[in-house]
Amino acid sequence: MKKIVILIHGYLTDFNDFGNLPKSLIKLYDYVVLISLPGHGRYHNLKQFKVQDTIQCVEEELEYYSKQGYVDLIGYSLGGALVRYLCVKYKIIRKAVLVSPATYYFSPLFAFAKMKYVLGAKTKEERKAHYQEIKMNNHISYRIVRRHTIKRFKIDNGIVFCKLVKRINKIKGFNPSATLIIWGKLDELVPQASIQFCYHNCINANKEIVMIDGVGHVMLRSSKEKLIIDKIIKFLDR
Secondary structure, eight states: EEEEEEEETTTOGGGGGGGTTHHHHTTTTHHHHHHHOOOOOOOGGGGGGOOHHHHHHHHHHHHHHTTTEEEEEEEEEEHHHHHHHHHHHOOOEEEEEEEOOOOOOOTTHHHHHHHHHHHHOOHHHHHHHHHHHHHHHHHHHHIIIIIIIIHOOOHHHHHHHHHHHHHTTTTOBBBOEEEEEEEEEEOSSSSSHHHHHHHHHBBOOOOOOEEEOOOOTTGGGSTHHHHHHHHHHHHEEE
């Protein structure tokens, strides 16, 4: 049987959400599959982004590859919510990794979290280091927002996104053999309540939450990318 991992990206973006993670997965899997959600990918056309089409897309990919071997799933943001959906509907998932799963959206307290991260440091040197870390990660985040969110967001695709998440959240409980949930403590979009929702709805006891200091929503392209990838690889390889 082949070992397969399927990666599902977030809303308005593409597989670049995962940074260098796909390359790191090659040593563990026979197939590393990067899904492009409807309306997303190389040639973005968000008019094609529909609730049922998105559900059908991820279901068909999973059903196809599950016939070839064991399947693990990794989802980022909206992709994390879709992974939870797939783990509820299908009982064939081996391991699931949810990176900032967007079961809830918007984190209004993130600015206070960033202030706390800087001012809570014990020494002047640590405060300076934390400030520089946030500054660099903010630069990456805002560049992505300019390139993706501002260009591609429209009211109609935003409504589709909300309807899709609402549909996913109606399904309670999911049960892969093991679940890893990763969240950045400075996440600008996904609040901690979303992480807790996923954790408590996972009915398998083999589950864990990892919270990363100093990073926000685009954690896999942050200064702590290697740390996060190492944690994911360790979880998948055990």
